[in-house]
Amino acid sequence: MILISPVGDLSDELVEAIGGEIKRVFGFATEIEPVLQDLSFALDQNRNQHHSTMILEQLAANTPAKAIKVIAIAQVDLFIPILTHVYGEAQLGGTACIVSTFRLNEGRSGMNISRKYIDRIVKEAIHELGHTFNLRHCPEDSCIMHYCRNEEDVDRKSDQLCRYCKVMLEDEITRSKK
Numbered sequence: 001m002i003l004i005s006p007v008g009d010l011s012d013e014l015v016e017a018i019g020g021e022i023k024r025v026f027g028f029a030t031e032i033e034p035v036l037q038d039l040s041f042a043l044d045q046n047r048n049q050h051h052s053t054m055i056l057e058q059l060a061a062n063t064p065a066k067a068i069k070v071i072a073i074a075q076v077d078l079f080i081p082i083l084t085h086v087y088g089e090a091q092l093g094g095t096a097c098i099v100s101t102f103r104l105n106e107g108r109s110g111m112n113i114s115r116k117y118i119d120r121i122v123k124e125a126i127h128e129l130g131h132t133f134n135l136r137h138c139p140e141d142s143c144i145m146h147y148c149r150n151e152e153d154v155d156r157k158s159d160q161l162c163r164y165c166k167v168m169l170e171d172e173i174t175r176s177k178k
């Protein structure tokens with residue numbers, strides 16, 4: 001089971017869309033349970049952004065054992081120190097990942113999201129979860145594991161893994177079941 005952990009009030013349509021795509025792409029059932037509610041421990045006062053790596057550590061530490069992976073859906077602006085902002089971050093081959101609606105929904109709250117923004121956020125959610133299954137960035141620009149620098153790149157890529165990444169994912173899932 002893969003746990004979806006919303007932070008604050010989010011549109012049901014978005015959460016359900018992410019759950020549906022997790023089932024389709026990774027083949028795992030999902031459950032929804034907020035693991036972290038308060039992200040203030042990760043707030044950088046100078047940048048007025050949240051440090052996503054710190055959130056991932058707390059997320060992984062608080063995830064119930066029944067979940068093989070956890071994805072948090074945040075609404076705050078996320079960063080890692082070497083970049084101005086990130087859409088999300090993941091522990092490569094680990095348990096936890098996070099995606100934020102902030103940039104992908106152009107700063108609006110996560111309650112009111114149109115289809116276009118839902119599609120973007122869902123793609124980046126699947127992308128981050130892919131990293132927890134050990135998938136790296138893919139040079140194929142239509143592949144969901146392609147690294148996107150801006151929202152146009154996200155809109156351009158498909159919602160599918162390329163053939164190569166699909167094989168890598170199947171290998172990883174088989175390995176983890178042994």
Ligand SMILES: [Zn+2]
Pocket residue numbers: 127128131137147
């Ligand atoms: Zn990535």
Ligand SMILES: [Zn+2]
Pocket residue numbers: 138139140143144145146161162163164165166
């Ligand atoms: Zn690929």
